[in-house]
Amino acid sequence: MTEADKPKKASAVAQARRQFLLDSARMACGVGLLGIGIGLYAKQAKALPPLALRPPGASAEKDFLGACVRCGLCVRDCPYDILSLAKPEEPVATGTPYFVARQLPCEMCDDIPCVKACPTGALDHKLTDINKAKMGLAVLVDHENCLNYLGLRCDICHRVCPVIDKAITLEQQLNPRTGKHALFIPVVHADACTGCGKCEKACPLPVAAIKVYPTELARGEPGKHYRLGWVEKEKAGGSLVAPDLEHRYNLPEGLRYESGRGFVPGSDAAPAVPGTQPAAPTALQGGKL
Amino acid sequence: MSIGAEAVAAKGWLGAHKWLLARRVSQFGILTLFLLGPLAGIWIVKGNLTFSYTLDVLPLTDPYILLQSLLTRHLPEMKAFVGAAIVLAFYLLVGGRVFCSWVCPVNLVTDAASWLRERIGIKGGAHVSRATRYWILAMTLVLALATGTLAWELVNPVSMFHRGVIFGIGAAWAVILAVFLFDLFVMKDGWCGHLCPAGAFYSLLGKVSLVRTAAVKRAACNDCMDCFAVCPEPQVIRPALKGIDGAGPVILAANCTNCGRCIDVCSKDVFAFGTRFGNKAENISSQAQNMAPATCK
Numbered sequence: 001m002t003e004a005d006k007p008k009k010a011s012a013v014a015q016a017r018r019q020f021l022l023d024s025a026r027m028a029c030g031v032g033l034l035g036i037g038i039g040l041y042a043k044q045a046k047a048l049p050p051l052a053l054r055p056p057g058a059s060a061e062k063d064f065l066g067a068c069v070r071c072g073l074c075v076r077d078c079p080y081d082i083l084s085l086a087k088p089e090e091p092v093a094t095g096t097p098y099f100v101a102r103q104l105p106c107e108m109c110d111d112i113p114c115v116k117a118c119p120t121g122a123l124d125h126k127l128t129d130i131n132k133a134k135m136g137l138a139v140l141v142d143h144e145n146c147l148n149y150l151g152l153r154c155d156i157c158h159r160v161c162p163v164i165d166k167a168i169t170l171e172q173q174l175n176p177r178t179g180k181h182a183l184f185i186p187v188v189h190a191d192a193c194t195g196c197g198k199c200e201k202a203c204p205l206p207v208a209a210i211k212v213y214p215t216e217l218a219r220g221e222p223g224k225h226y227r228l229g230w231v232e233k234e235k236a237g238g239s240l241v242a243p244d245l246e247h248r249y250n251l252p253e254g255l256r257y258e259s260g261r262g263f264v265p266g267s268d269a270a271p272a273v274p275g276t277q278p279a280a281p282t283a284l285q286g287g288k289l
Numbered sequence: 290m291s292i293g294a295e296a297v298a299a300k301g302w303l304g305a306h307k308w309l310l311a312r313r314v315s316q317f318g319i320l321t322l323f324l325l326g327p328l329a330g331i332w333i334v335k336g337n338l339t340f341s342y343t344l345d346v347l348p349l350t351d352p353y354i355l356l357q358s359l360l361t362r363h364l365p366e367m368k369a370f371v372g373a374a375i376v377l378a379f380y381l382l383v384g385g386r387v388f389c390s391w392v393c394p395v396n397l398v399t400d401a402a403s404w405l406r407e408r409i410g411i412k413g414g415a416h417v418s419r420a421t422r423y424w425i426l427a428m429t430l431v432l433a434l435a436t437g438t439l440a441w442e443l444v445n446p447v448s449m450f451h452r453g454v455i456f457g458i459g460a461a462w463a464v465i466l467a468v469f470l471f472d473l474f475v476m477k478d479g480w481c482g483h484l485c486p487a488g489a490f491y492s493l494l495g496k497v498s499l500v501r502t503a504a505v506k507r508a509a510c511n512d513c514m515d516c517f518a519v520c521p522e523p524q525v526i527r528p529a530l531k532g533i534d535g536a537g538p539v540i541l542a543a544n545c546t547n548c549g550r551c552i553d554v555c556s557k558d559v560f561a562f563g564t565r566f567g568n569k570a571e572n573i574s575s576q577a578q579n580m581a582p583a584t585c586k
Contacts, residue, residue, distance in 0.1 A: 023418070027418070027420070027421060027424045028424070030421075030424075031421065031424040031425055031427075031428045032428070034425070034428065035428040035431065035432055038432060038440050038441065038443065038444055039432055039435065039436055039440060041440075041443060041444070042432065042436045042438050042440035042443055043436065045438070045443055046438065062437055062438065063363065063437075065361075065437070065438035065439060066358060066361025066362065066363045066433070066437050066438050066439060067358060067361070067363040067365070068439075069339045069340050069350075069351075069354050069355070069358060069369070069439070069442075070337075070339055070439075070442055070448065070452060071336040071337055071339050071340035071341065072335075072336055072337060072452065072455070072456050073335055073336050073340065073342060075456065076326070076332075076335045076336070077335075084456070084457070085452060085456045085457070087453070087457060087458070087459025087460060087461065088443075088449060088459055088460045088461050088464065089459055089460035090459070093438070093443060094442060094443045094444070094449065095442055095448065095449070095452055117342075118366070119340050119342070119348060119350070119365070119366055119368045119369045119372065120340070120358065120363070120365040120366055120369045121363075121364075121365055121366040122363075125366065
């Protein structure tokens with residue numbers, strides 16, 4: 001190579017480097033654009049539509065969409081053929097398994113073959129008792145059309161429930177319309193409801209008054225700092241706040257109060273002798289609250 | 290003269306199509322195995338190409354989808370790993386992109402487009418680098434990592450088609466039609482040869498896989514160019530056939546799909562299947578060496 005060739009070679013290298021960078025930029029931008037499109041679509045697809053339910057043992061939707069490889073083995077091993085894989089035009093993430101309770105509810109097989117079939121654990125193999133499944137949560141959405149709310153004894157959702165009297169109970173109330181009849185209100189209990197969808201399937205109305213929704217749609221959540229006094233009291237075996245003092249009444253002389261009887265003649269209950277009762281928290285002993 | 294006419298004249302129609310026929314038997318055979326269950330109730334294979342379970346003993350997992358699933362930070366059950374290990378071992382043996390030419394159902398569609406393109410004489414089209422597939426492969430992996438979901442599976446024509454044939458096609462036919470028309474009118478070998486990230490993934494196995502196509506009798510090549518015309522990845526042929534830079538006769542390029550079409554269409558039987566070993570440069574390169582001093586003079 002002569003001295004004169006050197007700058008030529010250097011410029012060829014620079015040219016090649018320039019071309020490489022340009023090609024890379026072209027690819028990164030073009031493919032990146034495609035990726036952003038698919039990424040945004042994937043974000044949309046994370047929202048499971050309210051009427052589609054996942055098979056038993058499915059993890060939360062966002063985890064499920066990474067774990068499920070869309071192989072369809074759960075579909076194949078379901079003895080009642082309730083599951084199907086979502087087609088691209090359906091509002092469920094393409095290829096993932098789901099069922100629609102109003103069409104065909106889960107029959108809650110004891111051996112849970114769909115979960116056993118799953119090769120990836122998208123359906124959690126730790127689920128061995130179908131009564132612990134959480135496919136969704138039944139919600140009595142339409143109080144105005146539910147026949148039991150109207151005062152009839154439909155009770156169908158209650159009677160078809162595989163976890164009868166635990167997942168759905170009938171709570172008796174006075175019928176305020178007639179003033180003398182009873183209402184038997186179906187009440188769903190989230191701790192026992194598996195979300196199988198039998199109630200929704202069986203509701204005799206043209207459009208079901210009780211529906212099974214994915215749990216995250218159906219459920220509220222109490223504030224993290226909320227404590228239910230009566231629960232805490234039971235856990236602790238006694239009041240945590242004020243001592244359980246007998247209520248004292250400031251009654252006229254010669255009267256006292258007896259539970260169930262009301263005011264009765266006689267002197268008031270013996271006043272508490274200091275020292276015999278547990279000490280009240282300082283806040284209640286005249287301190288500032 | 291049309292592609293392969295010389296080979297048909299020399300070897301007969303069957304001799305000039307035997308690997309093509311074998312490949313079609315493989316592709317339709319695999320589809321049939323998957324369809325026997327849902328259509329005839331004979332359950333030899335359950336599932337689809339992402340995961341299948343054969344005779345309730347043999348798990349087979351697509352390692353590409355398993356990789357995406359791992360990137361979403363899900364740890365699958367052991368069965369999925371075993372299935373992926375078997376599939377990886379198989380393609381490391383027979384050639385990475387053997388998946389593309391012998392198994393994948395989309396190949397039937399793109400081969401049909403390619404055939405029709407040739408038949409009605411469509412030339413040219415859009416130019417995109419064949420390396421695009423690696424960028425798309427990277428994009429799908431980044432998507433899995435970033436979204437925590439198998440985002441590519443929402444739109445992947447390969448799994449959508451295979452799943453659709455077995456579980457109900459829905460609107461996936463439109464996607465497959467789009468791939469067909471794209472290959473026909475927009476880009477020759479566009480999907481399989483330029484864009485498909487699954488093919489790109491399997492080509493990575495092809496870098497080290499054992500069974501290779503080789504131009505064993507390359508000295509007999511009469512430059513009829515039929516192998517280049519018929520090959521879906523023609524860039525892989527030249528180094529091995531022409532001994533570029535002293536290359537041996539074995540096609541080591543990762544994107545050779547081992548489809549065997551070059552073997553079929555060669556009237557001189559230049560090509561044959563072999564292994565990647567014993568790739569010694571002889572014939573042509575020695576000729577080239579002999580010629581080299583002559584040109585210097």
